[in-house]
Amino acid sequence: MEKMRVLIADDEIEFVTALVERLNLRGIYAEGALRADQAMVKLTIKKFDILLLDIKMPGMGCTDAVDRLLKIRPEVKIILVTGYGSSAEGEEGLEHGAHDLMAKPIKFDDLIEKMNEHYQGGDGKDHGPE
Amino acid sequence: MKVFLKKFNKILPGFLFRDKISPERQVRYKKLWAYSSSLISVVALVPLIIMTVINIHQTQDILESEIKQPIATLAANAKRSFEYNFEERKAALNFIIKDRSFEELSDEKTLSQIYLTLKQTFGGFVDIGLIDSDGLQKTYVGPYDLRNINYADQDWYNEVKLRDSYISDVFMGFRGFPHFVIAVKNEKAGEGFYVLRATLDIEFINRQIQSLDVGSTADAFLINRDGILQTKSYYYGDIESQYINDVPRYSPRAEVIDTPTNGNGESFIMGYAFIEQSPFVFMIVENADQLLQSWTTLRRDITGILVSSIIIILVVIFWGTTYMVNRISDADTKHDQMVHNMEYTNKMASIGRLAAGVAHEINNPLAIINQKAGLFKDIILAQDEYPQKEKFLKLTDSILDSVDRCSMVTHRFLGFAKRMDVQVTMINLEALLKDVLEFLGKEAIHRNINVEFSLGEDVPEIESDKGQLQQVFLNIINNSFQAMDDGGAMLIEIKNRSASKIEVNIHDDGIGISGENLSRIFEPFFTSKKEGTGLGLSITYGIVKKLGGDIKVKSKEGKGTSFKVILPLKVINFQN
Numbered sequence: 001m002e003k004m005r006v007l008i009a010d011d012e013i014e015f016v017t018a019l020v021e022r023l024n025l026r027g028i029y030a031e032g033a034l035r036a037d038q039a040m041v042k043l044t045i046k047k048f049d050i051l052l053l054d055i056k057m058p059g060m061g062c063t064d065a066v067d068r069l070l071k072i073r074p075e076v077k078i079i080l081v082t083g084y085g086s087s088a089e090g091e092e093g094l095e096h097g098a099h100d101l102m103a104k105p106i107k108f109d110d111l112i113e114k115m116n117e118h119y120q121g122g123d124g125k126d127h128g129p130e
Numbered sequence: 131m132k133v134f135l136k137k138f139n140k141i142l143p144g145f146l147f148r149d150k151i152s153p154e155r156q157v158r159y160k161k162l163w164a165y166s167s168s169l170i171s172v173v174a175l176v177p178l179i180i181m182t183v184i185n186i187h188q189t190q191d192i193l194e195s196e197i198k199q200p201i202a203t204l205a206a207n208a209k210r211s212f213e214y215n216f217e218e219r220k221a222a223l224n225f226i227i228k229d230r231s232f233e234e235l236s237d238e239k240t241l242s243q244i245y246l247t248l249k250q251t252f253g254g255f256v257d258i259g260l261i262d263s264d265g266l267q268k269t270y271v272g273p274y275d276l277r278n279i280n281y282a283d284q285d286w287y288n289e290v291k292l293r294d295s296y297i298s299d300v301f302m303g304f305r306g307f308p309h310f311v312i313a314v315k316n317e318k319a320g321e322g323f324y325v326l327r328a329t330l331d332i333e334f335i336n337r338q339i340q341s342l343d344v345g346s347t348a349d350a351f352l353i354n355r356d357g358i359l360q361t362k363s364y365y366y367g368d369i370e371s372q373y374i375n376d377v378p379r380y381s382p383r384a385e386v387i388d389t390p391t392n393g394n395g396e397s398f399i400m401g402y403a404f405i406e407q408s409p410f411v412f413m414i415v416e417n418a419d420q421l422l423q424s425w426t427t428l429r430r431d432i433t434g435i436l437v438s439s440i441i442i443i444l445v446v447i448f449w450g451t452t453y454m455v456n457r458i459s460d461a462d463t464k465h466d467q468m469v470h471n472m473e474y475t476n477k478m479a480s481i482g483r484l485a486a487g488v489a490h491e492i493n494n495p496l497a498i499i500n501q502k503a504g505l506f507k508d509i510i511l512a513q514d515e516y517p518q519k520e521k522f523l524k525l526t527d528s529i530l531d532s533v534d535r536c537s538m539v540t541h542r543f544l545g546f547a548k549r550m551d552v553q554v555t556m557i558n559l560e561a562l563l564k565d566v567l568e569f570l571g572k573e574a575i576h577r578n579i580n581v582e583f584s585l586g587e588d589v590p591e592i593e594s595d596k597g598q599l600q601q602v603f604l605n606i607i608n609n610s611f612q613a614m615d616d617g618g619a620m621l622i623e624i625k626n627r628s629a630s631k632i633e634v635n636i637h638d639d640g641i642g643i644s645g646e647n648l649s650r651i652f653e654p655f656f657t658s659k660k661e662g663t664g665l666g667l668s669i670t671y672g673i674v675k676k677l678g679g680d681i682k683v684k685s686k687e688g689k690g691t692s693f694k695v696i697l698p699l700k701v702i703n704f705q706n
Contacts, residue, residue, distance in 0.1 A: 012494055018501035025508045083493035084486065084544055091675070103544075105497040105537050108504045 004119050005047060006030040009039035009065075010054040010081065019052075022108065028115070036060035043072050050115050051078045053098070055089050062089045066096045077118040081106065151459065159455050167451040174443050182436045186429060193425045198386040201401035201414060205384035208342055208350070208412045209403035215338065216408050219252055219330065220295055220312055227316040227326040235260045235326070236269050245271040254334035256309055261287070261325040272329070274305070281327075290315050290325055297408045300332055300352075300360040300369060308332045308361075308369050336361060348416045353377065354409040365398075365415055377411065378402050389415065489540035496536050503529040554701055556591045557599065559624050559634060566603045570611065577616045586625025592632055593700045598673045602681075605670040606636055606693045613640030613691060627696055631679075634695045642687040651683060677701050 006028055010016050016032035023030035031046070033039035036057040043051070051069060055062040066078060078098040082090045090101045099118055102111070151159070226244055227235070234240050241258060248255045257272020265282025281287040290296040290313045298311040309329050317323035335352065339361060344350045352360035357373040359366060366373050375389055384403040399421060401414040419426075507526040510516050560583065567574065567581060574581055610620060623635040643651065643658070650656045652671040674681045678698040685691040 012498060014498045015494070015501055018498065018505045022501065022505045022508050025505075025512060083490040083497070103537075103541060104493040105500040105533055107534075108501070 004028045004049050004115065006050045006052060006115065007033060007039060007042055007046075007048040008052045009033045009036065009057060010052070011035065011056075011058050012054075026112070036065050039065075040068060040072060043069055043076065048073070048076055049119050051076050052111075053078055053080055053093075055080050055082045055084075055093055062093045063096045066093050066098050070097050077121075079111075079114060079118065151463070155459075155462065159459055162458070163451055163455045166454070167447050170447045170451070171444060174447065175440060178439060178443075179436070182432060186432055189428065189432075190425065193422070193428075197416075197421050198399060198401075201399060201416060202384050202386045204342060204344065205386070205401035205403040205412060205414055208339075208414070209384055209405055211338060212335075212352075212405045212410065212412060213407070215334070216297060216312070216405070219254070219328075220297070220314060220407075222248065222252060223312060223314045223326050223328055224295070227314050227324070232260070232262075232316075232321075232324045235324075238269055238271065241269050241271045248328070254330040254332075256305070256329040256331050258326065258328045261327055263322040263324060267327075268324075286311060286313060287325070291323070295407075299354045299358065299409050302370065305329070310360075332361060342414075344414055345416075347420050348414055350412070350414045352405075352410045352412055355404075355411060360410055363415075373413075380404055382406075388418065486544055489544045492536065493540050496533055496540070500530065500533045503533070553595050553597070554593050555596050557594055557596050558591050559589070559599075559632065559697075560585060562596065562599060563603055563622055563624070563634070566600055566607060569604065570607060573611060577611070577614075577618075579611065579614060579616070579618050579620060581620045581622065584621060584623045584625075586623070589624055589626055589632060590699065592697055594677050594697060595673075595701070598677065599697075602670050602673050602695065603634070603636075605666045606695070609667065610636060610638035610640060610691065610693075613642070614638050615640070630699050632697050632699065634697070636693045636695075637690060638692075639690040642689055642691055643683070643685040644687055648683060648685055652681075 006023055008016050008019055008030060010032070011034055013032075013034060016034065020030040020032050031042060031048075033042050036059045039051070039053070039057075042048075053062075053065060053069070057065060060068075062080070066080075069076065069078065077100075078093075079100045079102060080090055080093045080098045081102050081104055083104045084090070094101055100114055102114065230240070230244075235244075241260065245255065245258045248258065257270065257274065257276070259267045259270040259272070259276060261267050261281055265280050265284075265287055267277055267279045267281065270277045286296055286298055294315045294317075296311070296313045298313075300308050300310045302308060309331050311327060311329055313325055313327040315323050315325050339350045339352075342350055349364040349366075351363040351366070353373045354360055355377060357377045359369055359371045359373055362368055363371075363373075378385065378387060378400075381404065384401060386399060386401045389398045389400040397418045398415050399418045400416075403412045404410075405412055503526045507523060507530070510519055510522050510526070513519070516522065563583075573579075607620075614620070618639050620639075621635075621637040623633075623637070625633060625635075627633040647656075647658050652668050656668070671681055674695060674697070678701050680696040682694040682696075683691065684694075
């Protein structure tokens with residue numbers, strides 16, 4: 001099986017770096033983006049299976065970001081992350097095509113489980129050349 | 131009795147008895163009450179009283195003139211009639227004395243003839259005598275022997291000498307019955323004068339008074355100008371008694387006056403007329419109390435109506451004012467309550483916002499701590515040899531546990547009465563609703579509310595959170611029950627909406643919800659109930675939304691309300 005590729009879009013640099021390192025330690029390819037536009041650029045030039053997206057990204061609203069990111073790469077599985085427990089924005093993000101919603105702080109094991117679930121759920125799709 | 135008391139309660143100044151009202155307000159309400167009731171009373175009662183007093187006076191004037199007019203007419207008629215009678219007799223004597231010479235009249239036979247003729251034609255003549263210029267009665271015809279009596283010293287003789295004619299007061303004299311004298315004088319130049327003197331019985335005067343037909347309550351009589359009774363009076367006594375009141379002022383016309391009393395405290399209305407060329411005054415006296423009896427009754431009735439009107443008006447004014455002040459007091463209380471509620475709502479919303487804000491701000495660093503500690507643990511685990519490996523692993527686990535505890539706290543804040551984790555089981559909606567009804571069952575039975583189920587075909591079990599759905603339907607049904615009258619009917623419909631959705635409709639025939647309230651019904655802290663927190667339906671809404679469903683409400687005031695809960699067959703689940 002191919003290596004799972006994850007893009008983490010969050011404005012908290014410490015959160016992003018730690019998470020990237022941990023995922024890498026587990027053999028998952030992970031990159032971080034601190035801004036929504038940065039995430040869009042990375043998503044355009046590289047292929048990712050999973051996008052971990054903070055609903056409160058500077059520079060863009062949640063639903064807007066979901067719409068635009070899915071437009072760039074429709075097959076990517078977006079897992080929304082929120083610091084607000086349940087929130088209207090999270091619900092809207094789900095309606096706009098995000099696949100899941102998780103509340104901060106995320107338990108790492110739960111995250112891995114979710115990622116695997118969605119990665120395997122989207123299996124069989126052509127991920128394009130690496 | 132209870133209903134009466136309840137109604138009566140509305141009139142009571144409730145604003146005085148409510149403990150919740152501050153003393154300053156009570157003083158204000160009291161002032162308001164006193165001020166408006168007295169102002170309205172004055173405005174309403176003063177014109178009424180003035181009108182009634184004017185009315186009483188006018189009616190009294192009219193009635194008195196109606197009573198006095200006939201008396202005046204009667205007195206005027208009597209005056210004319212008496213004057214005519216006296217004049218007639220005086221004229222007859224004048225004719226005789228001028229027609230016959232002294233010599234002729236000195237003849238007793240001639241005088242007898244004249245006496246008889248007078249008695250037959252006029253009546254009332256008792257005797258007649260001829261008196262010469264020395265005052266000596268020369269000839270006399272009558273029942274007494276009065277010839278040669280000298281009248282020279284008597285007042286009447288001097289009077290007739292001066293004035294040519296004379297009518298005396300009534301007197302008893304030696305004749306022993308009431309009578310009066312008419313005397314006339316004849317004087318021829320150079321021959322001296324002589325006087326013809328006739329005595330008249332007052333019987334013809336009495337007959338004349340009787341013929342006036344004054345009625346049973348009236349007393350008609352004559353007095354002279356010194357107030358001595360000339361005929362018998364019913365109220366004032368016999369002939370020659372003194373009339374106890376003052377002789378009325380002279381007037382050429384008949385007059386009517388109020389005369390205070392007959393000595394017994396009764397009041398009278400009196401008509402009088404001075405009879406010209408005589409010492410007599412005709413008087414007619416009527417008992418005013420009897421005449422004014424109808425007036426007294428009328429005045430009592432008017433006064434009675436006035437007093438009862440005043441009482442009714444005052445009761446209405448006091449009731450109205452009390453009602454108004456009670457309403458103002460109610461409105462003030464309600465307003466206070468509203469302000470209080472609003473403050474409470476704002477406070478709760480602020481607390482909610484603050485809690486959510488704090489939780490969010492803490493969640494982010496918490497997430498960093500979580501990942502950093504996790505990374506630390508990963509690194510240690512990845513190394514085969516690490517100094518004090520076990521100890522560091524324990525330490526990082528302890529950090530991660532603490533992060534878990536923190537996140538539980540922050541999520542409780544964020545949830546604010548919502549549970550974060552959805553516990554999904556397979557649910558038979560009918561069974562679930564019956565469980566809910568059983569929970570409320572006693573109320574439905576007690577209030578005789580009829581609940582009917584309508585189950586659509588092939589309704590599948592759904593995958594959802596049982597506890598939360600129970601909460602949803604409990605809130606809705608409980609709300610409906612509160613809006614319903616005893617003996618109302620409820621219909622619960624469960625049917626397929628689409629391939630992936632089921633709808634549950636709950637209809638009631640309660641009081642319904644107004645359009646304005648309907649648009650706000652799911653807002654947190656919005657309530658139309660006194661006891662409500664305004665959270666029930668907003669929590670319900672939140673749960674249904676979280677379970678991936680939807681909730682709609684339709685209502686018509688007075689007709690009832692329908693809640694429609696749409697649930698997906700499967701919850702799109704998320705959890706921390």
